[in-house]
Amino acid sequence: MNATILLFPGTNRERDMAIALERATGKKPTLTFHRETELPAGTDLVVLPGGFSHGDYLRCGAMAARSPIMPALHAFAEKGGHVLGVCNGFQILCEAGLLPGALLRNANLRFLSMDCVLRVERAGTPFTSRWQKGATFRAPMAHGDGNYFADDETLDRLEGEGLVAFRYADGNRNGAARDIAGILSPSLRVCGLMPHPEDLVDPLMGGEDGMPLFTSLAETLVST
Numbered sequence: 298m299n300a301t302i303l304l305f306p307g308t309n310r311e312r313d314m315a316i317a318l319e320r321a322t323g324k325k326p327t328l329t330f331h332r333e334t335e336l337p338a339g340t341d342l343v344v345l346p347g348g349f350s351h352g353d354y355l356r357c358g359a360m361a362a363r364s365p366i367m368p369a370l371h372a373f374a375e376k377g378g379h380v381l382g383v384c385n386g387f388q389i390l391c392e393a394g395l396l397p398g399a400l401l402r403n404a405n406l407r408f409l410s411m412d413c414v415l416r417v418e419r420a421g422t423p424f425t426s427r428w429q430k431g432a433t434f435r436a437p438m439a440h441g442d443g444n445y446f447a448d449d450e451t452l453d454r455l456e457g458e459g460l461v462a463f464r465y466a467d468g469n470r471n472g473a474a475r476d477i478a479g480i481l482s483p484s485l486r487v488c489g490l491m492p493h494p495e496d497l498v499d500p501l502m503g504g505e506d507g508m509p510l511f512t513s514l515a516e517t518l519v520s521t
């Protein structure tokens with residue numbers, strides 16, 4: 298699997314993401330700056346990592362969603378490419394319209410930095426094939442704007458079509474609608490989630506709970 302990590306001004310989780318991807322694939326991902334207009338040839342997976350792109354001004358991810366690289370990302374997704382967005386990356390994917398809804402300020406208006414427990418709501422996707430449905434796992438979270446919002450019609454559609462990937466299983470600290478922590482596109486090839494599985498991929502970090510996300514992708518996206 299050839300992974301490309303996108304970098305925006307203010308991205309700060311790209312190294313964590315690169316380590317997690319390399320652990321799963323044995324290959325170093327490519328880093329591509331937001332000012333580029335093309336993705337590296339042969340990219341199987343594009344990852345938008347966490348951080349504070351453009352200082353979180355306007356709304357988290359709003360400016361990054363209009364970066365020069367974004368038309369290439371849209372084209373990649375339309376052609377069947379896989380895209381993962383974590384935290385600020387999830388916010389950018391929503392602001393870019395690649396996933397529905399938006400991430401609003403946390404309900405208590407505080408930045409949340411702690412571990413949470415996620416439940417896998419949809420197994421058998423490129424992002425979740427290594428988990429059973431209903432499995433729970435620990436994931437660190439660190440965000441000020443993780444309050445997932447969408448209108449009821451959209452939420453009903455996401456639930457009806459099995460596009461809720463992950464829910465908070467140990468309490469809803471940020472106010473996210475229906476405890477939603479991560480969602481999938483109808484194609485199942487675009488996924489965004491707020492917590493950080495890439496920060497729990499080594500016993501030295503306190504566990505490897507996040508690894509199945511990356512091994513699922515590595516197993517699905519075997520490069521030709």
Ligand SMILES: NC(=O)CC[C@H](N)C(=O)O
Nearest residue numbers: 347348384385440441442
């Ligand atoms: N860790 C992150 O990616 C943070 C995302 C965003 N800046 C927020 O605070 O919500």
